[in-house]
Amino acid sequence: MSFSNISILHYLANIIDILVVWFVIYKLIMLIRGTKAVQLLKGIFIIIAVKIISSFLGLQTVEWITDQALTWGFLAIIIIFQPELRRALETLGRGNIFMRIGSRIEKEQHQIVDAIIDSTKYMSKRRIGALISIAKDTGMEDYIETGIPLHARISSQLLINIFIPNTPLHDGAVIIKGNEIASAASYLPLSDSPYLSKELGTRHRAALGISEVTDSLTVVVSEETGGISVTKSGELFRDVSEERLREILEKELVKLPEKKTTFFSKWLGGGKK
Template sequence: MSFADFPFLKYLANTVDILLVWYVIYKIIMVIRGTKAVQVLKGIFVILIVKLLSDYLHLQTLSWMMEQVILWGALAIIIIFQPELRRALEQLGRGKFFSRSGMQEEERQEYVIESIVKAVDYMAKRRIGALISLERETGMSDYIETGIPLDSKISSELLINIFIPNTPLHDGAVIIQRASIAAAACYLPLSESPFISKELGTRHRAALGISEVTDSITIVVSEETGAISLTKNGELHRDLKLDAFRELLSSAIIIPSTKQASSTMWGWKGKKK
């Protein structure tokens, strides 16, 4: 007895085989995403395309060169991808390979939260004014273009340094995309609500204004009092203690792990322009 005697089982086995291959490829892409390996893979595709074109056009010398590149390419790939391969094997040995994407997203969220909380705590104690906006589902490219592009990995030290008084980037808002500081010294729209307290300054009005036109989360550190505030969905949460601020920020950013596989950034399904 064999699969040939049961066509349905044969088709089922082939389907499972294809799905498993695609899943393994997907997990490999998740492992190398955001690393230098992505650029190397692009280079490999270019070489393969050049090889196919050279064979089709009968360019013998170029075809021979591409053959040599492909021949020795396997060894080069092992050397170049050594960190990624080692990390993948370590995760496979720990049983974490098949749960990496969810863990990676959760780790990124926690890292962003801790970086912001640490920076805000430092600036609040020293009454350093700050305005930080986190992009969510609604795109903020229009506001990013008004500032100075940075495209830098977020860190508490960089955030603090940006808002140090009398530095070129301190005046304006920092906009964060995922775990990167997209731009600094950005202009945000001021809220025109007549119900805003007169004691609130430009930073608070800008934080409320951007929360009225996008679903972003915006953090304000008062230069006069050092008070911490947070706006989202047109609501202002004022004078937050550090623990309350951390909890509010975490609840707005962190998503259930069951939703992470279908999200593209912090539970946001896409960007609305």
């Protein structure tokens, strides 16, 4: 092998190395958005900034304190996020990462779509206000914690019952995570968008607000008109028909089965088609 070939391979290895690190960092950022880890990350950046400034100005005591904070901070992170790390290791140990995405999973996903459509159609006809947010890759634990934990199997009957007026759980949002209803009566951040129509109420503003800070998909049923709206990526789609709603939900939530899903294919592509 010539020297030029070795150099090319070396450059390719460096490029792949950078891309892999960049992708891992990107995935981690997407996972912690909307969680308490964001505040922790901001704190770490502040400490690093203080260390750089103190080093530049020659503030030895401040620099020593920041060095200690960074040194012992990693241990503190492990302690603080011990439950999350344990769940991740348990998932790895069970081999769930290597599971195939088969017909059973696809069937469950279609059942979730049907439950959401059936419930929204029922509530739309009777003008029952509803707010259903479906978590995807971005963490929504902070918003789930503001509501009443349910961890219940998704069904149209349960969704309808939650939003019946004058019941304890009807106020706030239902958050769906995975194949279960994680919480009800949860509070979502309100959008400050000046372009949002004044005739739209708190539900629509909350639906748009959560779509601005996470990659979630949110369905709203208007209590005044019975109209169905969908928000995603900071956009609001009003008066969505049943057919259009099904099209959006299936596109966003249903993953087509693959013959085999390995760790690398699932990590690089998220198992999506």
